[in-house]
Amino acid sequence: MSYKIMPKSALNDWVQHLRQKFTIVAPKPKHGQFVFGEVTDASEFALDYPSTVLPPKKYLVPTQEELLSYSLDGSHFEMRTEPVPTVVLGVHTCDLHGIKLLDRIFSQGYTDTHYKTRRNSLYLVSYECFEPCTEHSFCRSMGTLSATDTFDLHIINLGEDFAFEIGTQKGESLLEGFQSIFNVTEVDIERINTVHQEKWQRFPYRLDFDVTELAELLTNSYTSTYWDELGDICLGCGMCTQVCPTCYCFDIHDEVDLTLDGGHRVRTWDSCQIRMFATVAGGHNFRAEQAARQRHRFMRKGKYQEDAYGLVGCTGCGRCAQACLVDITPVKTFNELYKRRNNIAEKETEAK
Amino acid sequence: MAQYERYIRPKVAFFDFTSCEGCQLTVLDSLQTSPELLDMIEIVEFREAMSERSNEYQIAFVEGSCTRPADEERLKTIRSTASLVIALGACAHLGGINAIKNLRPLPEVRADVYGDKADWYDTYAARPISAVIDIDGFIPGCPIDRDEFIRVVKMLLQGRQPIIPDHPLCIECKLKENVCLYLRGKICLGPIVRAGCGAICPTYGDGCEGCRGLITNPNLDSMKMVLEEHGLSFEEVEQKLSMFMAYQTAGIKSEAEGATS
Amino acid sequence: MKTLTEVVTKSPSIYQPVPARIVSIEELTETEKLFTVALPGGLSLHHSPGQFLQISVLGIGEAPISISSSPSRSYGTFELCVRRVGDLTTALHNLKRGDIIGVRGPFGRGFPVGRLRGKDLIFVAGGLGLAPLRSLIYEVLDQRGNYGQLSVLYGSRCPSDLLFKDELAEWEKRDDMTLSITVDHPDETWFGEVGLVLNLFDDIYPNPRNAVAVVVGPPVMYPSVIERLLSLQIPEGSIWLSFERRMKCGVGRCGHCQLNHIYTCREGPSFSYSEIKDLEEAL
Numbered sequence: 002m003s004y005k006i007m008p009k010s011a012l013n014d015w016v017q018h019l020r021q022k023f024t025i026v027a028p029k030p031k032h033g034q035f036v037f038g039e040v041t042d043a044s045e046f047a048l049d050y051p052s053t054v055l056p057p058k059k060y061l062v063p064t065q066e067e068l069l070s071y072s073l074d075g076s077h078f079e080m081r082t083e084p085v086p087t088v089v090l091g092v093h094t095c096d097l098h099g100i101k102l103l104d105r106i107f108s109q110g111y112t113d114t115h116y117k118t119r120r121n122s123l124y125l126v127s128y129e130c131f132e133p134c135t136e137h138s139f140c141r142s143m144g145t146l147s148a149t150d151t152f153d154l155h156i157i158n159l160g161e162d163f164a165f166e167i168g169t170q171k172g173e174s175l176l177e178g179f180q181s182i183f184n185v186t187e188v189d190i191e192r193i194n195t196v197h198q199e200k201w202q203r204f205p206y207r208l209d210f211d212v213t214e215l216a217e218l219l220t221n222s223y224t225s226t227y228w229d230e231l232g233d234i235c236l237g238c239g240m241c242t243q244v245c246p247t248c249y250c251f252d253i254h255d256e257v258d259l260t261l262d263g264g265h266r267v268r269t270w271d272s273c274q275i276r277m278f279a280t281v282a283g284g285h286n287f288r289a290e291q292a293a294r295q296r297h298r299f300m301r302k303g304k305y306q307e308d309a310y311g312l313v314g315c316t317g318c319g320r321c322a323q324a325c326l327v328d329i330t331p332v333k334t335f336n337e338l339y340k341r342r343n344n345i346a347e348k349e350t351e352a353k
Numbered sequence: 354m355a356q357y358e359r360y361i362r363p364k365v366a367f368f369d370f371t372s373c374e375g376c377q378l379t380v381l382d383s384l385q386t387s388p389e390l391l392d393m394i395e396i397v398e399f400r401e402a403m404s405e406r407s408n409e410y411q412i413a414f415v416e417g418s419c420t421r422p423a424d425e426e427r428l429k430t431i432r433s434t435a436s437l438v439i440a441l442g443a444c445a446h447l448g449g450i451n452a453i454k455n456l457r458p459l460p461e462v463r464a465d466v467y468g469d470k471a472d473w474y475d476t477y478a479a480r481p482i483s484a485v486i487d488i489d490g491f492i493p494g495c496p497i498d499r500d501e502f503i504r505v506v507k508m509l510l511q512g513r514q515p516i517i518p519d520h521p522l523c524i525e526c527k528l529k530e531n532v533c534l535y536l537r538g539k540i541c542l543g544p545i546v547r548a549g550c551g552a553i554c555p556t557y558g559d560g561c562e563g564c565r566g567l568i569t570n571p572n573l574d575s576m577k578m579v580l581e582e583h584g585l586s587f588e589e590v591e592q593k594l595s596m597f598m599a600y601q602t603a604g605i606k607s608e609a610e611g612a613t614s
Numbered sequence: 615m616k617t618l619t620e621v622v623t624k625s626p627s628i629y630q631p632v633p634a635r636i637v638s639i640e641e642l643t644e645t646e647k648l649f650t651v652a653l654p655g656g657l658s659l660h661h662s663p664g665q666f667l668q669i670s671v672l673g674i675g676e677a678p679i680s681i682s683s684s685p686s687r688s689y690g691t692f693e694l695c696v697r698r699v700g701d702l703t704t705a706l707h708n709l710k711r712g713d714i715i716g717v718r719g720p721f722g723r724g725f726p727v728g729r730l731r732g733k734d735l736i737f738v739a740g741g742l743g744l745a746p747l748r749s750l751i752y753e754v755l756d757q758r759g760n761y762g763q764l765s766v767l768y769g770s771r772c773p774s775d776l777l778f779k780d781e782l783a784e785w786e787k788r789d790d791m792t793l794s795i796t797v798d799h800p801d802e803t804w805f806g807e808v809g810l811v812l813n814l815f816d817d818i819y820p821n822p823r824n825a826v827a828v829v830v831g832p833p834v835m836y837p838s839v840i841e842r843l844l845s846l847q848i849p850e851g852s853i854w855l856s857f858e859r860r861m862k863c864g865v866g867r868c869g870h871c872q873l874n875h876i877y878t879c880r881e882g883p884s885f886s887y888s889e890i891k892d893l894e895e896a897l
C-alpha cells in the first residue's frame with residue numbers, strides 16, 4: 002500500500018490541475034440530497050456527503066445511452082460510445098463494491114464494449130466513510146465499508162490533510178505534476194491507522210446474522226409467505242431498483258430520425274419491478290405477481306449475484322430503503338426472513 | 354393485432370372538441386422546433402394554424418372530450434373519413450379536465466376546480482373519445498409532451514401502433530435524479546401514474562397529479578395508505594385520486610374558463 | 615469460412631447486428647411467414663438446432679427468433695419462421711424480398727444433439743414450437759443412421775394454422791419416421807385427430823431406457839406433456855424443453871430472460887427437465 006499526503010487547502014488547486022485533462026464529477030447538493038454532477042471548483046461539491054440519489058453507475062451505464070446509430074438500409078453502422086476521460090471524486094466504498102460487481106457482469110461472456118470503454122476512461126477517486134451516511138445504511142453488515150480494490154485513488158480524511166491511497170497507475174497519474182503532494186511520514190501512517198480503527202465502532206451491524214449466511218437464508222426462504230406480504234404493499238414503483246448500485250437490467254429500443262432515413266439503438270435502465278419486465282408477446286407474464294417480483298429482486302441481491310459473480314449483490318448503501326414509500330427495505334426483509342426461519346426451525350426441533 | 358399501413362406524406366387533420374386547445378398549441382410548438390415534420394406529413398385541417406379545410410385525410414388527431422350528442426356525430430364522421438384516429442391529450446384520452454386553460458397541469462388550478470364540486474353534476478358528463486368511436490392510439494398528458502407527439506408521428510409513419518409507456522412515473526423521475534418529493538415534504542402520485550412526460554412536474558418541484566392516467570394494475574390501496582400517512586385525510590385522498598379516476602364520469606368546469614389560450 | 619459469431623464478437627459492439635438480405639418469403643399461414651435469409655458474402659451461420667438469433671428491423675427494434683432451418687441444409691442461407699404478434703414481427707411481415715434485416719447470434723444453447731445420437735426420439739411440438747424443432751428434425755433426417763426411431767407429435771390450434779404443410783405431407787410419407795398431428799378446432803377439411811397433443815401419445819410406445827423427448831410449445835403445454843412423458847418412464851434428464859422469455863440482449867445481461875438465477879438466453883433456451891424442475895419460475 003502506498004500513500005501520499007495532500008493538505009486539504011490544496012483541494013481546489015488539485016481540482017484545477019485535474020481539469021486540464023479531465024472532466025471532474027463529484028457530489029453536488031440538490032434539494033437536501035446529493036447527486037454526482039460535473040464540477041469546476043471545489044466549492045461546488047462536498048466530500049462528506051450522505052449518499053447520492055443515483056450511484057455513480059450512471060457514468061458506466063448511462064440512464065439512456067445511444068449504443069449505435071445506423072442508416073435504415075443497413076449500409077452504415079456506427080458505435081457511438083466515445084466517453085471523455087472523467088474523474089469521479091468522492092465515491093463511497095459501498096459504491097466501489099457496486100462498481101466491482103458491474104465490472105464482473107459486463108465483462109463476462111461477450112464483453113460489453115460500451116461499458117468497457119466508459120470504464121477505461123473513468124478514474125475512480127473514492128472517499129473513506131467515518132460515519133454511517135444515513136439511518137438506512139448497513140454497509141458494515143455487508144462488508145463494504147473498506148476500500149480494498151477497484152479504486153484508482155482512495156482519500157482518507159485526516160483532518161488537516163487528505164491521505165491518498167494509490168490503487169492503480171491510473172490513480173498515481175492523477176497526482177503527477179501536482180506540487181502539493183507529499184510523501185507519507187510515519188506520523189501520517191499512524192494517523193491513518195488510528196482513524197481507520199476508530200471508525201468501526203460508529204457503524205452498527207444491522208443484520209441479525211452474518212452476511213455469509215444470506216444466500217442460504219434466501220434459498221430456504223424462497224417459498225416464504227413473506228413475499229406475498231411484500232407484494233401486497235409494494236407499489237411496483239421501481240424506485241428501489243433505479244437507485245441501486247448493483248441493479249443493471251436494461252431495455253434496448255430503436256428510435257428513428259424524423260426523416261426515416263436513419264435510426265439509433267438506445268439502451269435505457271429497466272426495472273424488474275415493473276409489470277412488463279418479464280412479459281412476452283401474447284401477454285404471458287412470467288412474474289405476474291408483485292410478490293414474485295419482490296422475491297426476484299431480493300434473490301438477486303442476496304443470492305443470485307453472489308452465486309454467479311462471487312460478490313454479494315447488495316452493498317448496504319441504503320438507497321432503496323430511503324426511496325421506498327412503503328418501507329420495504331433489505332434490512333427489514335432479511336431480518337424478518339431470518340426470524341421466521343428460526344421460528345420454523347425451533348418448531349421443528351420442538352416437534353422432534 | 355391491427356395492421357398499420359405505412360404512409361408517405363399522409364394527410365393529417367387536427368380536430369378539437371371540448372378542450373383548452375393546449376395540446377394543439379404543443380403540436381404547433383413541435384412544428385416550430387421540428388419543421389422537418391412538415392416534409393413528412395401534410396396538414397390539411399388545423400384550426401389553430403390555418404383556415405383552409407379539407408375532407409380528405411388519413412390520420413386524424415382529436416383533441417378534447419366528447420361532451421354533447423352533437424360531438425358524437427362529428428366524431429363518427431371523423432372516424433369514417435380517417436384511417437387512423439389518435440386521441441390527443443388527456444381530455445380525449447381520459448375524458449379529461451376539459452375546461453382547464455393552462456398549458457401546464459398546475460395543482461393549484463386543479464385544487465380550485467375541485468373546490469367547485471357542484472359543477473360536476475351540472476355539466477354534461479365528459480367522456481373520452483374512445484367511449485364513442487374506436488381509436489387507433491392515444492397521446493396522453495395535459496398537455497401532451499412534445500417529444501412524445503413526434504415519436505408517435507414517426508411510429509405512425511412507420512406503420513406501427515404507437516407505443517406509449519405503461520410503467521410508473523417514478524422510474525422516469527429517478528432517471529432524472531430528482532430528489533423524491535416525499536423526502537421534501539410534498540406528495541406525489543408518481544408510483545401509480547403512467548410515465549412518459551419526463552416527470553416534468555416533480556422535476557419542477559410539484560407533485561404529479563396524474564394527467565397521463567393510471568398505469569395498468571396500480572396498487573391503489575397501498576398508494577392511499579401512503580397518502581394518508583403523509584397527512585391527507587380520507588376525503589383528500591379520494592379527491593386526489595378522483596382527479597383522474599373521475600375523468601370517465603365527471604366533466605369539470607374550470608375557474609380559468611374565459612382565459613384565452 | 616468465417617462465422618457470423620466471429621463477426622458479431624469482433625464488431626465494435628456486441629449489440630451491432632450484421633445486415634442480411636431476405637431472399638425469399640413464403641406465407642405459411644395467415645399469421646406466419648417463412649423468411650429465407652442470406653448472410654453477406656461468405657459468412658456462415660454455423661448454428662446448432664434450437665439456437666436463436668436476435669433479428670432487427672432497423673428503425674423498429676429487435677426480437678429473438680429461432681433458427682428454423684437445419685445446419686445440415688444451409689446452402690448459404692437460413693430460415694426463420696415468424697408469427698405476426700406485435701410491433702417487430704408485424705414490421706418483419708411487411709418486408710419484401712431483397713429487404714435488409716439485422717442479425718446477431720446465434721445465441722444460446724440449442725438442443726443436445728450429441729445426446730440424441732443412437733436414441734429413439736420423441737419430438738413434441740405445440741403451435742409455433744414446430745419452427746425450432748424443424749431444425750432438429752432435418753438434422754436427424756439428414757443423418758438418419760445416427761439416430762433410432764423418430765416420432766413427431768404436433769398439435770395445432772386449427773388445420774389452417776398448421777405450419778410447413780408440404781413438409782408435413784412429405785414426413786407423413788416417410789417410413790423412417792412417424793408423424794401424428796392433432797388440432798384443437800377442426801374444420802370441414804379435417805379428418806385427423808382432434809384434441810390436445812397429449813392424445814397423440816396413445817400411439818407411441820417408447821422404450822424408456824433408450825428414448826429422449828424434445829418438447830417445444832407454449833407454456834401451457836409443458837406441465838401435462840412432461841407428466842405424460844414421466845409416466846412413460848422417460849428419465850427427467852431425457853426430457854428436453856425450450857423456453858420463451860422476453861429477451862433484449864441475448865448475452866446474459868439485460869436481465870429480462872432470467873428464470874430464477876438462470877439466464878434463458880445464455881444457459882438455454884433449451885433445458886432438460888431435470889435442470890429446471892425445481893425452479894419455480896421455469897414452468
Ligand SMILES: Cc1cc2nc3c(=O)[nH]c(=O)nc-3n(C[C@H](O)[C@H](O)[C@H](O)COP(=O)(O)OP(=O)(O)OC[C@H]3O[C@@H](n4cnc5c(N)ncnc54)[C@H](O)[C@@H]3O)c2cc1C
Nearest residue numbers: 281282677678679680696697700701702703858859860861
Ligand atoms: C428463444 C426464443 C425463440 C423464439 N423463436 C421464435 C420464432 O421462431 N418465431 C416467432 O415468431 N417467434 C419466436 N419467438 C417469440 C418472439 O421473440 C416474440 O414473438 C417477439 O419478440 C414479439 O415481438 P413484437 O415486437 O412483435 O411483439 P409485441 O407484442 O409488440 O412486443 C411488445 C414489446 O414487447 C417486447 N417483447 C415481447 N416479447 C418479447 C420477447 N420474447 N423478447 C423480447 N422482447 C419481447 C418487444 O420488444 C416489444 O417492445 C421466440 C422467442 C424466444 C425467447
Ligand code: SF4
Nearest residue numbers: 235236238239241325
Ligand atoms: S421502492 Fe418500494 S414500493 Fe417501490 S417497487 Fe421498490 S419495494 Fe416496491
Ligand code: SF4
Nearest residue numbers: 245315316318319321
Ligand atoms: S439493494 Fe438497496 S441497500 Fe442494497 S445495494 Fe441496492 S440500493 Fe443499496
Ligand code: SF4
Nearest residue numbers: 093095130134138140
Ligand atoms: S453505506 Fe456505508 S460505505 Fe456506503 S456511503 Fe454509507 S456509510 Fe459509506
Ligand code: SF4
Nearest residue numbers: 523526533534541543
Ligand atoms: S417525486 Fe413522485 S414521481 Fe418522483 S420518485 Fe417521488 S413519488 Fe415518484
Ligand code: SF4
Nearest residue numbers: 550554561562563564
Ligand atoms: S408529472 Fe404527472 S401531472 Fe405532471 S405532466 Fe407528468 S403525468 Fe401529468
Ligand code: FES
Nearest residue numbers: 863864867868879
Ligand atoms: S436476453 Fe438479456 S439476459 Fe437474457
